[in-house]
Structures are given as structure tokens and as C-alpha cells.
Amino acid sequence: MDDQRLVVNECKSLLKDHPILEGVSDAVLDGLVKVARPQEVSKGQVLFLQEDEAEHVFLVINGWVKVFRETLDGEEAVIDVITRGHMIGEGAIFNGGQHNAGAAAVEPSLVMQIPIRALEDLINQNSDIAVNMLHMVSRQRRRQNHEIESLTLQNASQRIGCFLLRLLPVSAANTPEDDITLHLPYDKSLIASRLGMKSETFSRALGRLKSETGIGVRGGTITIPGVVALTRYSCSACSTEFPCKDMQ
Amino acid sequence: MDDQRLVVNECKSLLKDHPILEGVSDAVLDGLVKVARPQEVSKGQVLFLQEDEAEHVFLVINGWVKVFRETLDGEEAVIDVITRGHMIGEGAIFNGGQHNAGAAAVEPSLVMQIPIRALEDLINQNSDIAVNMLHMVSRQRRRQNHEIESLTLQNASQRIGCFLLRLLPVSAANTPEDDITLHLPYDKSLIASRLGMKSETFSRALGRLKSETGIGVRGGTITIPGVVALTRYSCSACSTEFPCKDMQ
């Protein structure tokens, strides 16, 4: 199938462009591309569960995948929701080959499987990759610091405001008076879990945000009459102001 | 001074034993030891602030140091509290040389300054170190995942229980019926911030924990009549049961 081949090529080019492989020789790169396999996943399909023996690391090509932890009594905490270009499961490499969170598609998505052994070997043999990987993990750590701060210091509405601001292109900071329209990348209920609240709370908190900052809400479409008000409202309870670097 | 020399020697040996330098040649190691300097810090003394240009990475030799973020309107979130053998500030290496959190001693402590450039060079030249570092950062990330989960899914008492369990030696899991006495490593009010709650809430929540699990509290000394009850109470709202590996 020609379609198939197109997909494979796109995967490869996305893989090659991934920051983790920056500066790596073509030979090594081709080796990795050869063992990587695209995989279509349907909505709700689980990629792996926490404590699973890790076979693969996944690179998201299209769609959205949530990373979550599930408690013994059945509650779920959404740690992250990721999309195109992001990698999941690589934590297992340094965790005795065991995943430390689960992952599932939240809509039909395309991911690429990379055998964990292949990546592991690469890291050990190629110091560039280890350093690139360090960059990546450190950035994720910074994001998580921000996450922890958010959960302890911001209220529900402020967290939503913060979430919206992170959806904007960084360039929006240069024209803080301009109107912007964006729309939510995935279900409100998922955003709610992502932000550590219930969907009812999300709904009400979004209402409050609306009246406090003058944003408009119609379904999943948000209009922002300049980021100034939103920034003032959300970033006051945060240690870093819009545009929060590294936080997209 | 002989005292001085003793300190220096202890620093060196602690540095050499640090997981980040595992498997590194003596020559390289000595080079690093040579540029590292011990520093005494008094209670409350700030090591660095968020957004500071990072000059040094710090290795804690003795005492306790908190890592925190401060919001624009003056609130503080304690991200972590660390002690002997742990490193802080290394995140700056991958953040354009800027710290992404502040650090301050919470009691008189001894730390070792390591020039950030020295560590940076080491990482780039020595792939072992990059890999060791990856291990370290990945572990920190796992801890943070746990932190986020805690904040969203556990109530105040459960978080305290979880905190207590993490203070225990892993071996306690083998004799779950035995009594254990431990005492809190630092002020209750700091533990409270560390767990994302106010000290009044901590006090009340500890009371609740006491009546729910039968632990005893006298000042900073806690007695646990077997970890079973505590585990059942705290770990039920958590994705991983005592003993939580990597979480100490």
C-alpha cells in the first residue's frame, strides 16, 4: 500500500528530527529507524500500564495520548497529555525496564514503537544521545516542578488560565493586546483531570475565569481579548509569568 | 586547621561515592574534587534563587536544604527538602545556566559547591557521567510523578502517612508487625509545606491519622505499631504500595 509507505516515511522523518537524535550520524539513525514500527491506536486503547515490563518506547506522531497513574482503589491521576513529537515510556530505561505510569490514547492516534533495547544501546554507545536525553528529561522535570507549584498554589480558575496561556504561541507575548482565538485540544473532562480537578469544577471555574478576565467561551472555542488580563489573573499565583518558557 | 581538613576529606569521599560519579576514572574524579569547595550555611541562608545565573551545583553533606518556588504574590511552594548525598541546582545545566527553583538551608548545614562549568565539561566529555546523571534525573522525575499523584489523589492525612512510610528503612516491609519509632527529620511546619498543606491542617490531619491508624505522637517522635494499618490507610489512594521504591 502506498498509504502505508507514506506513513512510514513520515514517521522516519519525525524520528530523525526529534531533539533526542540531534547530531547523530546517519548510519546510527538509520539503524534506529529500521527497528521502529508505526502503530495505529484507537480511542481509549492502552499502550502500556504502570508496572508493565517495558518492551517499547513510543513516539507520538499524531493524536493525543494521556499518561496516567491509577490508585489501588480505582482513581486515576492524569500526569500528562502529549502529542506529536513527544516521547513516552522512556522513563522505563532507568527504572529496571518497568514503566512507572500507564499510557492510553484519548483519540485515534498514530504512534511509533521503538524497541527499548535499541534506544538503550544507543544511549550507552553514543554519548550525544545521552546528553540529548538529559536535556529532554530535565525539561520534563522543569515542567513537573511547575505542575507541582500549580497544584499547591493556584486555584482551579487560575490553573485553567495558565493552561490556556500555554496553548498560545510564544509570539503572543509580543502583541499582548491582540485578540486571539484558540480551541481546546481535547475534551474538557480530560483537561480537568489533567489539571487535577473534576469536570464539574472545571466547568464552573471556566465560568469564573470568563467573568474575571473577559475571555469568551463557545463550546471548545476560546476567544481571548488580549492576554494581559488573563496573565494578570493567572500568573499572579505562579512563580513565572507568561510566556512560561519550556512549558508548552 | 585539622578540623577543616577533616571536613574536606569527608566531602571528597562523599563526592567520590556519589552515584553520579560511579565508574569514573580516578584522574577525572580528582580533577573534580580539586575544584569543589565546602561551604557552611546557617539556618535560613539562601543558596540561590530561582532565575539566578547558576555558578555552582551543590552537594549536601550535612543538614537539610529546601528547594522552593516563590510566586509573584509572595507565596512559596516547597518542591523538595533534601539531605546528605543529594545534589541540587544541576537542573540549571540544561536550562541555559539558570536555576529553575530557589534553595535555602532550613538548619545549619554543610554543602559542597561544585562549579557548574566543571560538571558540564565532565558530562560532555565522559559518557558514563551523562548516563549516571540520566539515572539520577529520571529517578527524580519518578519521585515527582508520585508527588503529583499524591497532591491530586490523597487527602492530607494520607499524604502524611505516606511521608512517614517513606522515612522508614525498606527493610521494615519485611517485618510489618513490628513496632517502629522514628522522629521527624525537620519542623512540622516545613513538612506541611513539603506536603502542600498549611501547618494547622498538618496538625489536625496528624491527629486524624493517629486515631485512624493507631500511631503515637509525642512532639516530633512517632511510634508506629506495625506498618500494616498505616499502609492500608495511606497506600489505598496511591498507585504504589509500601515500600515505594525510589521514593526515599
Next chain:
DNA sequence: CGACGTATTGACTCGGCTCAAAACCTGTGG
């Protein structure tokens, strides 16, 4: 003993959760 910092307690408020019902979408088939 007095003074200071830390911890606890009490009374009250408020944000976010729960449970239940209604409203809104979106896609499907008649």
C-alpha cells in the same frame, strides 16, 4: 522566670467534591 518560636485548638469561611438532573452535541438511521 520570661521570651521567643513552634505547635495546637477553636470558630468560621470557602473552594472544590458528590450526586443527580437537565441541557447540549454529534453522529446515525429513518
Next chain:
DNA sequence: CCACAGGTTTTGAGCCGAGTCAATACGTCG
């Protein structure tokens, strides 16, 4: 084009956990 079924989102009422502010108790060090 409409009706209907399914899911998602919103709204309502009531509750409960954690925060706030203020007063009191405790501990330790001078």
C-alpha cells in the same frame, strides 16, 4: 430533514476538607 441515542458538559443543592484568623499551649533557651 427530523428524531433519537450516546456521550459530554453544564447546572443545582448540599457537604466536607482545607484554609484563615485569632487565641492559647508548649518547649527551649537565655
